[in-house]
Structures are given as structure tokens and as C-alpha cells.
Amino acid sequence: MNEIKLGSEHKVGIQEIDDQHEKLAILLNELYTIMSETQYYEEIETIVTKVINYAQLHNRTEEKLFIKYNYPEKLKHIQEHRNFMDKMSRAGEEYMTAFKSGDGNVGSASVKIWWTLKTWYHEHILNDDKAFGDWLQRQVR
Numbered sequence: 001m002n003e004i005k006l007g008s009e010h011k012v013g014i015q016e017i018d019d020q021h022e023k024l025a026i027l028l029n030e031l032y033t034i035m036s037e038t039q040y041y042e043e044i045e046t047i048v049t050k051v052i053n054y055a056q057l058h059n060r061t062e063e064k065l066f067i068k069y070n071y072p073e074k075l076k077h078i079q080e081h082r083n084f085m086d087k088m089s090r091a092g093e094e095y096m097t098a099f100k101s102g103d104g105n106v107g108s109a110s111v112k113i114w115w116t117l118k119t120w121y122h123e124h125i126l127n128d129d130k131a132f133g134d135w136l137q138r139q140v141r
């Protein structure tokens with residue numbers, strides 16, 4: 001498990017989206033730090049909720065742009081967002097439950113939530129978000 005880094009390859013070319021991806025990376029790394037250090041359930045709950053809410057807000061920002069510009073791939077991309085939010089919520093709940101009960105599954109639950117986020121973060125931005133950014137730039141040129 002290591003830090004999420006945002007490289008130039010992650011830039012989609014839409015300022016608002018790039019800023020939010022950056023903020024998301026900061027929040028995910030914060031989650032990682034708290035997962036490895038805290039003893040307190042409240043801290044876990046706060047950061048997991050923060051990540052979920054911010055991811056939701058971010059996805060909505062993209063979806064508003066899809067509608068505004070009538071992006072042809074919008075349904076597929078929105079579905080990707082839904083799948084991720086479901087996965088993320090499940091992994092979050094699993095992790096919070098394991099942490100609360102202290103039943104020894106905390107380690108595997110935290111690895112799961114981390115990999116869910118990390119994989120999504122890289123794959124979704126590099127594939128789906130970038131495809132949208134490229135498409136939008138072709139429209140406004």
C-alpha cells in the first residue's frame with residue numbers, strides 16, 4: 001500500500017475536474033494515513049464519509065458537464081460512477097464494521113478499501129475521465 005500520486009498523465013484538461021481529482025487524491029491519502037495510525041472509530045467514520053461525499057460531489061460535477069455538452073458516452077460513464085460508488089460504500093461499511101468490532105478483519109478490510117479506491121482512481125481517470133476531457137476539447141476547439 002502506498003500513496004496516491006497525481007501525475008501529468010492524470011490531467012484531463014478541464015480545470016474544475018483536475019482540481020477536484022487533486023483534492024480527491026489528498027483525501028484518499030488522508031484516509032490511508034488515518035487507517036494506518038488511528039485507534040479511534042470516529043476518525044475512521046469521519047474520513048470514510050468525507051471521501052464518499054466528495055467522490056459523489058465530484059461525479060455529479062462531471063455528470064452535469066456530460067448533460068451540458070451532450071456527451072455521447074454519458075450513460076456508460078454515469079454507470080461507471082454508480083458501480084464505483086456502490087463498491088466504495090460496501091468497502092467502507094465493511095471496513096467500519098471490522099474496525100468497530102475489532103474482530104481481526106480490519107487488516108484485510110483496510111487493504112480492500114484502499115485497493116478499491118486506488119485502482120478506481122487510476123483506471124477511471126486515465127480511461128473514462130480522460131476520454132471525456134479529450135472529447136470536450138475537440139468540441140470547443
Ligand SMILES: [Fe+2]
Nearest residue numbers: 058062125129
Ligand atoms: Fe473524475
Ligand SMILES: [Fe+2]
Nearest residue numbers: 062124128129
Ligand atoms: Fe468520471
